[in-house]
Amino acid sequence: MEPPSASPGEHSLDPLTRFTSIPLTRHKLASLRSLVINPSTPISLITSILEALSRHLEHGGDSLLLPHALKLLSELASHRPGLSHVIFDCVRSRLFSSESAHVAAESLDAIALVAERDETLSSSLNGQFDSFFVSLCFNRSVSVRQWLLRNAERFGVGSHVSITVFLGFTKDPYPCVREAALDGLVNLGKSSVFEDRGLVEGCYYRAVELLGDVEACVRCAAVRTVCDWGHILVASMQGTEKREQSDATFIQLCSMVRDMSMEVRVEAFVALGKTQTVSLKNLLQSLSKKVLGSMKENRSVCQSTGPIELSASSVAGAVVHGFEDEYYEVRRSVCHSMRRLCMISSEFSGEAINLLMDMLNDDSVIVRLKALETMHHMATCDHFSLEVMHMQMLLGTLVDKNEFVRAAVRKVLKFVKLRDLELLKLSVDGLIENLETYPQDEVDIFSALFHVGLRHGNFVACFIDEVFHEIEPSSDGKLSLDCARVAALLVLSIAAPIFAEQNIGEIPPRVFSYAVTLLGRISHAVGDITSQNALFEYFSQGSSCMEDNISEFVEQILANLGKDGAASLASNQINDLDQFPLGEATFEHMKTYAWRLWQPTEEPKLTAEQLQIHDDLTRFLNGIFTKVKAIWPLVKAGFTNEVLKILRVCEEELETVETKCTGSPALAFTLQYIRTLKLLASASSYFHPTVGQCCRVVSQLDILLVKLERTLRDLKCRFTGLSKKDELYLMELTSVSLTMNFSKLMTGCSYSTNLKRLAAVLSRVECLQQEHGVGPSSFLSELKKSMPDIHSAAGSMFSVPHFLRKMLDAFSVKQFELSRTLLSLSAEITVPDNDSENPFHFIQGLPVGIRLEITLRNISRENRLWLEMTVGKESKQFIFLDLKLFGGSNELRKVTYFAAYYKTPKAVSFTLRVGIGVECFPEDIHAGMNSGGPKRELTYLSPVSEVYFSAKSQKLT
């Protein structure tokens, strides 16, 4: 292998002469390639390689080597974009003189590859190779023909040319060519618009002919083509003609569901799932194997008996056959296509529900899940009317062994509209049975009950009236709240009054007092639509006979339902609500609506003390704070290990609680605080007198300090709504960390930066103190006193440990008083349709667009958010996220964001890590980042998501 020579000069001449004089061999090409892909190969050498290669092309050379040479040329173009025009012209000039079709196809491929990377070239491609493409298609090599048809799009062949070619080759004797031609038609139908009715008809009818092909793969492609071109044809028609044509397409597709090949059947149902319009009689016929009367009637009108009879028999029972199919793949795709068909007609879905219910007995979990998803879909578009028999089958699935199936049933129940009390009773009983059999489902079951309650307030009121005695304490005064049934009934009953139409008096107020005991569990379950505090307020109001004002709770529920369940809510009794789009704009209206419901009188007053008594979480956290405060003297006494042990236990406790109620900002804050203290304790142990200077391991302390700084930054930046007192305390912690920083052996520059930051923190502290009227803590006053010393010190003197120790001794841990308004900033990124198995396609060196679903919580306009994209270790790219792009309120913003990543590496595949960070507060003056990026340090709000890319390129088959 030729070593890539990095230095120009005498070396570059040598290979130049060698490449140009000696004929190329396979081996030589390999060594040339290593030169090409090396970015540091001098341009003169590259030019000579290019020359050698183009000479090889011109003289024909070894035909076996030609494809390799072409490949190398396209690679060269990708590595040296400046040369792509030269290479393009070179290959093009060679293109028309090649004898072998394979070589011609290879050169066309190379041209396409070069052009794909260069915009100026790709635009000039249009129509340039039409005639060459066509003549090559007519070559006798079948594999080349197939490959050309599959890649026609890449060569910029005009749509009028390609449609002719595709249409012609649907007659090819080779099935693979027919398939490729049909697939080409499908793609063409998506990308181009065809005005000529005759042409569209030609394609459509040609595909219809091929539905009877001998080869299954051709039939598959024909089904796709009939589906797509059928839609194009329908779109070009009007009135009766349109209706007849959409029926005809439907009939053609239905006739394929009895094919002997499983793939064809799956394809047929997928195509049926794309049906846009079809007449009701055809739809209903697909549910019955017997030819329906309505289809027969039609015949007498039309007079022409043959085709109608045939059409009826091919549509007959198409869906039923799908449901009965032996292969789960087919059954799954029927279930899926039912979504679309059910949306077309409510009469159809009314009948189809019988069949769909039977699928709940299917032995394949995938099919059961799909069937349930379809039901959920039907429920959200209000085409889902349940009978008692259906209900029994649906609820039977609640005891399914598979947890996902159970969850899917509950999801259906959340959205379904129950017609009468009996159905409600059945479903509640079913859910309770589910709870008794599978206690681990509790969270979701409560949530389901809550939703059922919300939706059917009046029925629930009647129902609770009947079963209230079960909730009531027994004669010996024992309240059986640990019993699953009672808990479930409580959840149901507390949800009922929220949207009930007339009065909520039917739900006894005592229920709310009982429910308070379950506050934690209920709030956990309904965390998606309301917070614990709001729920508590609501309970306390409910128990005092609803005399109070509309609470934050209903606002929240309305807002959240408005966002998540607008469609489902629209089917509810609240008709006022679905008159206008739900969202921020209509919030005022919703509020007034809720006011009317609640007949409000007075604003509720709920003090923090009240909250603390009832809110077990808050109590628990306060306990932790006290404990932590108490152990700090141990640190000063030097029992660092013991302290760390205690803190670790605290951390574990908090973590277990966190698994139960995720998303509580107070909990997250406390956890972060404990981690900070752990670091602080470890760090201060280095300053303890018993630990001598000699034992001090500088690097370890430095690492600790960096970590400490980061956790503190998290505390400051990721939470908002801290009280001033707490904020002050955080400042103090920051200044401790900065003070400790002085122990590092710092250069003059970083020393002064640290100093500046400390000064900034202190001035902010002063500000806060004045605002709040509190005196400085002992540490802060000590620090302020030593500030002039620190200024004058040049770093070396100041690193004397006893000086620092003296100051740190003055520091003591205080207690946080977390207020109700504490919120945690968070962001979430999901990348749809991407995982390591399905990477996005990218072209080396060209930017890629990535679709990101971003959800932001509690982010206000002041926050400066950055999207950070990282490949490998250092290649970072930042994008500023303008909050104006996001909809929603501060609590929740959502957007689908298209981020562009520019520096795609020259690799076959790579992984991009994407994260969202917020810029820290101004007092954190820090060395500016490189231009274009954030000015200050970032605190990451989201877990890093990975996006996968791969540069697969289609090869000649």
Added chain:
Amino acid sequence: MAIDCLVLGAGQEVGKSCAVVTINGKRIMFDCGMHMGYLDHRRYPDFSHVALDGDFSGAIDCIVITHFHLDHVGALPYFTEVCGYRGPIYMTYPTKALAPLMLEDYRKVMVERRGEEEQFTAEHIAECMKKVIAVDLKQTVQVDSELQIRAYYAGHVLGAAMFYAKVGDSALVYTGDYNMTPDRHLGAAQIDRLHLDLLITESTYATTVRDSKYTREREFLIAVHKCVAGGGKVLIPTFALGRAQELCMLLDDYWERMNLNIPIYFSAGLTIQANMYYKMLINWTSQKVKATYVTRNPFDFKNVRNFDRSMINTPGPCVLFATPGMISGGFSLEVFKNWAPSEINLVTLPGYCVAGTIGHKLMSGKPTKIELDKDTEIDVRCQIHQLSFSPHTDAKGIMDLVKFLSPKHVILVHGEKPKMASLKGKIESELGIPCYDPANNENVNVPSTHFVKACASDAFVQSCLSPNFKFSRRNREYECSHQKDSEGVPILQVRDERIAEGIVVMEGNKEAKVINQDELLHVLRRERHEVEFAYCFPAQLSNKNEEPSDTSTDNLQCPYRKCSLLRALLSELSKEFPQVEIQDFGEYVKVESLRVAICLTDECPYRVGGHPLVGCGSVFLCCKWLSRDEQLVWKMISTVRTLDLSLPL
């Protein structure tokens, strides 16, 4: 060339399936069954029709058995051992394993219980089975140098197959019994798209269209559950193999789900043994069972126990599977006698019962008393549930299969006469395929395909290699006037000429040869001859802008003038005939094969109508064309005659 199909059994009836097909000189017997409804000579097919002299081995090339049901295999030992057929017999592996069980069971019932004369002995069965060659699905078996057979999955029962037979270019499929929808334990029939001359299909349910099987399953389960919940006993008479396993799977699953612990019994013996075979032959079951097999064998029923005769009158609810299926005798009849008088009990009946059996009597109306024989009469008070699920395909399934295979002819067997007639009409009218429903011992003769082997010339092969497609747009008005069902016929048509343009040449005794069009004359050793028509006529030239007439002829000599005259003609013609392509070749104008030129010779032999009108400045136009364009040409000439080709100067 033709295919002869002699129906020996199951012609317009159900039972004793047997069809002897002669295809290109080869004779195949499909199935060799017995009729369960008769005890006399009618029970076997009349084999004398096959060979009057009794030399069956010489008359028949092979026997193909589709599945192990007695009405398909029952007469086999008799035919081989008693009648003396010695040729090969083909069946699938499971059929080979299960058929002797069925035959032996039947023999025992006949001889030991009823004390009838023995038709064949146990040794006969064993000997007969030795002659059997087992085949696998989709395995092509070369019976002899010409005859090929291949088995395809048919559903129905374990090991059931449809058989494809091919001799030379003629091919046919005999379906046996099949099912087009999968059930709990078996898959749906599965066959390739074949080019067939003949399809012989069963038609048990020629007019029935069944709805979703799920409804039937649900109804069955509800009926059984209701009965056992009320303390009743359920008798499920079934064949040992097939239905029993399907229903049992259904019940076992349901029991599991509903947590029931009422016993399910299998009458000992055959059924237990059959379950074992199912466990072994898992590969022949449905996709579903095969998938389950990874974790457990679905034929290991959890709730099923063996039944003992003494338990018939044990109190308490239970479910019992007993043979035979149509309560025609044996154990199921014994149990039926005991359980029928109680209202709380339930008897389920299979979907089909042969006339003459008790099952058939129960199905037709709800009798209160059933005469067993002269002396015994049974009170029937129990509930009766008819199982409408059956391992046979329904009418829609038959139609679907026929449509999928699109054979040239269809013969219906194994069905009831009136229903078959109705299906026959449907196949003929809807699918346009000639269909027959012969009675027993009737012969149907259908033409068969015969391909001529031809070698291809090099030029033809060359021309075939490259695609050569053409588009043609069909005239809409023409379609509308000539064909009423023009809907669905493509307007824009595509043709690939590369195969169509060959010409088959058959010379004397030589082998046929396919050649390219261009080679034809060479092969025939002939010159190319073409009949050309010619017509020379005067065209009008009005004399405005004209020179005096005497100079007009001179003017015509000058090429420029001739050109402009032709150009005028061209533009006029393109106006009149916008749909045809008109080319200008300078010297003449060409439309298809028509060439129009200005005639300059005075002595033109094709001239008609004398000299151009004096003073009008007319010229002669000479036309030449080939016969194929005659119509068009005359239309054009008559148009040109009316034109005024005044020359712009």
